[in-house]
Amino acid sequence: MSYVEPGDPGQLAATVRAAFQERYAAPATAVGRAPGRVNLIGEHTDYNAGLVLPVALPHATYAAWAPRTDGVLRVASRQQETVWEGRVDEIGPDTVDGWASYAAGVVWALREAGIDLAGGDLLVDGTVPLGAGLSSSAALECAVAVAVAPDVERRLLAAACIRAETEVAGAPTGGMDQYVALLAEPDHALLIDFASDETTQVPLELSGHTLLVTDTRVSHELTDGGYGSRRADCEEAARLLGVPTLREAALTAVETLEDERIRRRARHVVTEIERVTAVVDALGRSDWDTVGTLFLASHASMRDDFEISTPELDAAVAVAVEAGAVAARMTGGGFGGSSVALVPDERVEAAMRAIDATFVLEGFTPPAHLRAVPSAGATPV
Numbered sequence: 001m002s003y004v005e006p007g008d009p010g011q012l013a014a015t016v017r018a019a020f021q022e023r024y025a026a027p028a029t030a031v032g033r034a035p036g037r038v039n040l041i042g043e044h045t046d047y048n049a050g051l052v053l054p055v056a057l058p059h060a061t062y063a064a065w066a067p068r069t070d071g072v073l074r075v076a077s078r079q080q081e082t083v084w085e086g087r088v089d090e091i092g093p094d095t096v097d098g099w100a101s102y103a104a105g106v107v108w109a110l111r112e113a114g115i116d117l118a119g120g121d122l123l124v125d126g127t128v129p130l131g132a133g134l135s136s137s138a139a140l141e142c143a144v145a146v147a148v149a150p151d152v153e154r155r156l157l158a159a160a161c162i163r164a165e166t167e168v169a170g171a172p173t174g175g176m177d178q179y180v181a182l183l184a185e186p187d188h189a190l191l192i193d194f195a196s197d198e199t200t201q202v203p204l205e206l207s208g209h210t211l212l213v214t215d216t217r218v219s220h221e222l223t224d225g226g227y228g229s230r231r232a233d234c235e236e237a238a239r240l241l242g243v244p245t246l247r248e249a250a251l252t253a254v255e256t257l258e259d260e261r262i263r264r265r266a267r268h269v270v271t272e273i274e275r276v277t278a279v280v281d282a283l284g285r286s287d288w289d290t291v292g293t294l295f296l297a298s299h300a301s302m303r304d305d306f307e308i309s310t311p312e313l314d315a316a317v318a319v320a321v322e323a324g325a326v327a328a329r330m331t332g333g334g335f336g337g338s339s340v341a342l343v344p345d346e347r348v349e350a351a352m353r354a355i356d357a358t359f360v361l362e363g364f365t366p367p368a369h370l371r372a373v374p375s376a377g378a379t380p381v
């Protein structure tokens, strides 16, 4: 069985430097590296001032950079055919299309934050699967940010990357992905409280378990309306309940909401926030049964109340559990993307085979598997 491998950071950095030299006929002055992420639990809670518990992947994006003084920004990728070139002072909301908006958006946001940038050349490369719900967008933003502004405080970089994504790329996302890409530590999950902005490193003692990520290859897009409509439903629920965010909503009040759809959306958020705290406690006790129950409840809540699962995600989760995973759920924004399962090491092969076989039987596109070894956040390399 094969995994999507993260690659060797030293080699990947050398490759992107060499490709930069070839494309721009000059050396890169810096390379930034930032990881993708898998969220253990706490989905669609970040923009509701809630809790999340993501882990950084060993799979990362690498951005090679050299500054320019003539006001021009050039952006290219080894994974994309389209390149972008324009003037830094003309970047802003609705000015850059497609993947390059995430990179150019960071340069724009750093300039907005007062950092003196008179242009530059960028070339990106990496091993985070694209459109797999593993946060390739935030990895791209954060790799650019640490290449361009390595000395700037991480939370300021996170704020700039969030502005790039929401304002220039137009994805109305919540901030979890940028925080974990910049602040993660190896062997830890990152508990983020979006009400207080407090972050806590949670040691992950997986003791004989593998975090298996299955990319269902159903591509997910956060700019296509489904994500935004869920966010709008949550804001409407908070308005109807008379609270600033759903973090302040009580489940008993949520259950009185008349609109059935709005009630279900709010129920997901309020119960999911409670599940994050419960998973942190259960992980601390290595109580896999409880983690398993909470993961399945989270999956059901996303499938039935938030309505963001797909048949492929439902199958990947159900089959992983049948094959011996102690816990499994869909992960990330939904509408496709990946599942995450906590599998005893000796059952991982069997779980992957069972998922692959089910996908063949169901006529789904073959999935891809990754080992989510909890890794470090962004850094210059």
Ligand code: GAF
Pocket (backbone or CB within 6 Å): 039, 042, 043, 044, 045, 046, 047, 135, 173, 174, 175, 176, 177, 222, 332, 333, 334
């Ligand atoms: C995407 C978003 F970018 C995050 O902010 C978060 O809302 C997540 O979906 C769902 O938990 O990754």
